[in-house]
Amino acid sequence: MRKILMNRKKFISLAAGTVALAGVTGYSLSDKSNYIRSDRTDQPGGTALxxxxxxxxxxxxxAPSGHNTQPWFVKYIEPYHWIIGNDxxxxxxxxxxxxxxxxLSIGAFLQNLEYAAGNLxxxxxxVxxxxxxxEExxxxxxxxxxxxxxxDIEKIKQRRTVRSHYGNEVLKNDDVKFLIGTDAEYIHFIPNTSKQCHWLSEQTIEANRIQSYRDEAQKELSEWIRFSSRDAEKYRDGLTTAGMEIEGIAGWFLRNFYDKADVMKKTFREQSxxxxxxxxxxxxxxLLITSNDDSVASLLxxxxRxxxxxxxxxxxxxxxxxxTQLLEEAVTRQKLVSSMGMGQPVQFILRTGYLKAYPEPVSLRRPVERFFRG
Structure with a gap:
């Protein structure tokens, strides 16, 4: 039995990279494939929109959001007149x-809204x-x-956070200029040939270690992981096996064998x-994104951006x-301020790299009716 258990742990470590086997009973082996965004198309109905x-x-x-919580709501005042709220x-x-x-997430929501509205x-x-x-x-x-x-609203539809299969080739100067555009004052590229990059990588590992063993943060993470397709379809938010890029047999294993309690175990934390x-x-x-200050207007x-x-x-x-863990943990955040010498507060830390092939978007979204308040 010990040999089998160790083999399974090794399998999950290699295939998923984030989890190890935990003792859970009452398994259902019917959850055969990742539940992704394209698996469901919602029809309009039930609102004045x-x-x-x-x-x-x-x-x-x-728009993206931490743990894919989608922390916004829309309060209807009258046609084409709404309040964008903080859920x-x-x-x-x-x-x-x-x-x-x-x-920051609501700011990203507003950018998509402006592009989509202009296109129509x-x-x-x-205001x-x-x-x-x-404030709400x-x-x-x-x-x-x-x-x-x-x-081109297809850019909005196709936007995706990618976690794996990055190349180590430094971004070309022309590509960096293209991405930064007119935001050069606020977007800063730190190439992997620099000491700053090495420091950011080491501190990111340290921040994740701290956060993984901070029970409040880990418990919160467990509440937002949708291991089963049933939960993914029910909530239409959070972190799914597809969103975490755990595919094939490894994804099947997690969907059928894992639950919230497993996230709190040492094996899960260490694999993370x-x-x-x-x-x-x-x-x-x-890529680091800064702002003028920490006011609501600057964060939005x-x-x-x-x-x-x-x-x-x-x-x-x-x-x-x-x-974002480096910014979320007090110890590493203070080191960032003193070590990077940035004149403005850092709001985003984004790992970046070239891909050979771009995957399709899979993260789930709640239908409009669920975040609309008439």
Missing amino acids: TLDERAILYLASL KTKWLNGVDPTQRETM GYDCDF LLAATNE SVVEVRLAKSTVQVY IDKVRNQVAHAAGW EAGR MERLFLNVREKNIALHPM
């Missing part, structure tokens, strides 16, 4: 107690409502008919740290992987 409004809000919701039930108090990341011929008028990150009403938005501002160690060893470097703009970057990388076959 027009087809244009619903299309715009769905595209806005394809407190989606907060990650264990890793984001100040709701800094919540504001609407101008957006945004900031929130003075702090904890964040931004008031009114849409008005205007000339069509053509934007090993996975991070492997990830940071394969990259072209890091930093989120918009990050989303614009995310929407451009695919055409260059460049991947992005937000690795």
